[in-house]
Amino acid sequence: MSAGAKQMTMTIPSFDDAQAARARIADHVHVTPVMTSRFINELVGAELFFKCENLQKAGAFKARGASNAVFGLTEAQAARGVATHSSGNHGTCLAYAAGRRGIACTVVMPHTAPQAKKDAVRGYGGRVVECAPSTSSREAVFAEVLAETGAEFVHPYNDPRVIAGQATCSMELIAQVPGLEAVVAPIGGGGMVSGTCLALSHLAPEVQIYAAEPKQADDAARSFRAGHIIADDAPETVADGLKVPLKELTWHFVQAHVTDILTAEEDEIIDAMKLIWKRMKLVTEPSSAVPLAVILKNRAVFAGKRVGVIVTGGNVDLDKLPWM
């Protein structure tokens, strides 16, 4: 299975791929804990089980998919390294995984990206190559990187290896929480939601899968209702991990397995984030609060149910919290 230049012909990952991913990445990622809050349960009127990927290696679930891609490379591929474009958790997590295997990793990001994101990639031994903050510059610079290094492109989400890796999160969750009735995960490009669909459609098809999205970046919700991918141009939201659009692979899983895509306003996301920090004592990203925000807003949908909530990451700038 190879991504990169062959993206248009890539295959849909199978449950076998997810099982292989789980074995492949076992030494490189945490089985993250599931946490609960009596206070939040009473507030919501449901039983919520928070799957704490903020406690994952490199601070985000993306360590799973990145590790699966990196450790699935042949020796010849590995010798040329990996590359991606990302100013978010995928870049950091790919650098983490590459560092674990001892291979090169190049991450292209705009020179305007936060210094902390560049430092995070470098902290795991990755190389940052800067581009101008435009799609054309990014594509040109990234093409140069690939030509120069021969590196394997690992897309942040539209990659079967990445989706198979993300599936391991819900494989753990379903084993950790008996009798789960629904799972809610944030949706941006759809990598985590696709992995959730891949895992649960095989292991527990009775579990309903909800995606949670910021209203200000609701392209996935509109795609879901329209029946085809709608991509927005640079939406603005505090949940900065969720600005990217669906792609063909993730759209495949979303349209096949998702029950509904629910949205929340910016202030609702920030309130839910503070609630998690205050009551659960967990440092989480704004993106990770979108599921709780939509649950609070749609109590009737989840009333009395046992609901898994994917807390996707905890990499947040402590000096620029959204309520500051």
Add this chain to the structure above:
Amino acid sequence: MSAGAKQMTMTIPSFDDAQAARARIADHVHVTPVMTSRFINELVGAELFFKCENLQKAGAFKARGASNAVFGLTEAQAARGVATHSSGNHGTCLAYAAGRRGIACTVVMPHTAPQAKKDAVRGYGGRVVECAPSTSSREAVFAEVLAETGAEFVHPYNDPRVIAGQATCSMELIAQVPGLEAVVAPIGGGGMVSGTCLALSHLAPEVQIYAAEPKQADDAARSFRAGHIIADDAPETVADGLKVPLKELTWHFVQAHVTDILTAEEDEIIDAMKLIWKRMKLVTEPSSAVPLAVILKNRAVFAGKRVGVIVTGGNVDLDKLPWM
């Protein structure tokens, strides 16, 4: 065993009392997880095991001692309720424990205490009685409360029931982390440190116990060196849980079992707090960061050792973080 008016004659809690406490509070507190950070270990040059009492019921280890006191009351005592003076975690945790038993709890605090602290007590069903922000007012108002209710006084730390309850934290820790060589806990009044001494002097006397204190409120460190209790008048520190002085019971344990008391400056405490938030994704109080701050400052003392770090609580005002 009774505290309150009989404080001058109270007995030193024994390890049997700690074992009884563990059984008594088992249904009312969490066995909190122990977390690690590879990044912080490499930074420090030691293996640190963070005992996460910020994830304890009511957000602080004080739920242990408060629960032990409340659930150890006779029915006749319980019918009159409990009372304390505290504008910190002890008041909240006593209200929590009293709520669990279904008995009355009165907490006296200055009218200048943060609204969040009053709300927290009331949120667990406790009653807040306000006094003026002076020792004389607090003592007068508290005496009125006791006279009016006949409630059992549960001191925040100078109480054998409370110390026996806090001992359960290190009883868990020593079982969770094989081969522990040292434990570092913050010291204010000394309740947690005394509980740690009580547990470890019986279970693992080879483990060295260090107390960690803000330099700006270093009365315990000066007491330790002087050989008698020195109490400061209202010291100022960001670690607001650590301003209170040692009392006779906690002094007994400190002078008998503590290896050393190490201090950290305010900026070192804040840096250590941010490091825990950033790398471990844990919302913790400034007081909880003092142990890491002193470890970072005294690397040679802990080099290569397996060190338990008591993260005492996570009740912090998110709108007034010390780096804002």
